[in-house]
Amino acid sequence: xxxxxxxxxxxxxxxxxxxxxxxxxxxxxxxxxxxxxxxxxxxxxxxxxxxxxxxxxxxxxxxxxxxxxxxxxxxxxxxxxxxxxxxxxxxxxxxxxxxxxxxxxxxxxxxxxxxxxxxxxxxxxxxxxxxxxxxxxxxxxxxxxxxxxxxxxxxxxxxxxxxxxxxxxxxxxxxxxxxxxxxxxxxxxxxxxxxxxxxxxxxxxxxxxxxxxxxxxxxxxxxxxxxxxxxxxxxxxxxxxxxxxxxxxxxxx
Numbered sequence: 001x002x003x004x005x006x007x008x009x010x011x012x013x014x015x016x017x018x019x020x021x022x023x024x025x026x027x028x029x030x031x032x033x034x035x036x037x038x039x040x041x042x043x044x045x046x047x048x049x050x051x052x053x054x055x056x057x058x059x060x061x062x063x064x065x066x067x068x069x070x071x072x073x074x075x076x077x078x079x080x081x082x083x084x085x086x087x088x089x090x091x092x093x094x095x096x097x098x099x100x101x102x103x104x105x106x107x108x109x110x111x112x113x114x115x116x117x118x119x120x121x122x123x124x125x126x127x128x129x130x131x132x133x134x135x136x137x138x139x140x141x142x143x144x145x146x147x148x149x150x151x152x153x154x155x156x157x158x159x160x161x162x163x164x165x166x167x168x169x170x171x172x173x174x175x176x177x178x179x180x181x182x183x184x185x186x187x188x189x190x191x192x193x194x195x196x197x198x199x200x201x202x203x204x205x206x207x208x209x210x211x212x213x214x215x216x217x218x219x220x221x222x223x224x225x226x227x228x229x230x231x232x233x234x235x236x237x238x239x240x241x242x243x244x245x246x247x248x249x250x251x252x253x
Contacts (some may be wrong), residue, residue, distance in 0.1 A: 001085050002115035004046045006238075009119060009152050011052070011078075018053035020077065024067040027060050053212070065101035072106055078243075079109045079124055104210050107244035114237045122204045125150050126140050128160040128195060129208035131188025132216040134168035138173050138242030143172040147179050156180040160195065162188030190220035196231040206238045214244070 007019055021043040023036035040056040061067030072080055080102075083142035103110060127146055133139060150157040156179075159169055163185045174179065186194075192207070199205055209224060210217040228237060 001042075001046065002119065003113060004043050005119045006113055006115065007081055008047070008050060008052060009149055012148070018055050020048065020055045020057065020075065021047075022057050022059060022071055023062055024059045024071065026064065027062055033058065033060070038153060056178075057219055059185055065098045065105075068098070068102050070104040072108060073124055076110060079111065080106065080169050081111045081113055084112050085116050103241055109141060109243040110241040112237070112239040116234060116236045117202065119153065119204075121152055121202055123153060123202045124200075125153075125157045125204045125206060126160060126195060126199060127157065127166060127206040127208065128186075128191045129164065130190075130210055130216045130221065131162040132240070133161065133188075133208055133210070134165045135215045136210065136242045137244055139168070140172055142208060142240050142242050144176055145170055147173055147181075150179045150181075151177050156182065158182045158184065160184045160186055160191050162186065164188075189218070190227075192224070192227045192231065199232070199235055201234060204236045204238065205232065206240060208240045208242065211241055211244065224232065 004021070007021075011019060023039060025032045032146050035109050036058045040058060044054055044056050057071075059067050061070075068080070068082075071077075082099075082102075099112070100227055125146065147157065159166060159181065161169075161184075165188065166183050166185060170183070173179065195205065207224060209221050224239065228235075
């Protein structure tokens with residue numbers, strides 16, 4: 001439910017592109033295939049209840065990472081939203097093996113989502129981002145998308161990052177509907193230790209990360225999942241890996 005709520009929230013109202021709900025399941029896992037069918041049916045009902053077009057598909061594969069990558073590339077998706085739960089750690093098979101291969105193989109924006117509370121109960125969105133995030137091709141896209149989330153939820157949004165990036169965010173925000181925004185300057189490093197003291201259960205923490213080799217990447221970003229497991233088990237999280245190419249039209253599949 002909460003992944004669908006997120007997808008519906010970030011979707012532009014003017015978009016005519018249908019959303020897609022995809023489950024990628026291993027060939028031999030018959031139990032997961034049965035579960036996936038129920039999940040997709042439920043997603044279709046949610047979309048139908050708000051009159052949003054939704055395409056559903058279960059893809060069988062012998063390798064989860066390859067299945068995800070091929071599905072995205074074959075359909076030219078602009079954004080991929082994946083769910084994860086609070087018990088997952090950096091050593092689990094998905095985060096440790098599947099996610100790195102997905103990030104290395106795709107240029108689109110990838111969002112890891114863990115919603116511990118319903119979206120409509122979020123009171124504050126905190127966004128932390130690395131220095132030089134403004135130089136990534138997908139920078140305007142995530143700025144617009146997160147601002148649209150805050151507007152849709154009617155909540156405030158707090159940005160935590162380097163002043164140079166902050167100035168670019170303020171310029172981007174002027175292009176869109178006004179939001180209740182606050183700005184806290186940092187050195188642009190990994191700020192999760194400090195933020196753990198100010199995040200409450202009705203807050204949403206958005207972490208903008210970076211792919212290895214990108215201009216805003218720094219080694220401290222590799223420790224994010226360890227920090228989440230240690231300090232943020234009860235926190236709702238969006239972990240964003242911005243797109244590596246310019247997104248035309250700002251629409252998502």
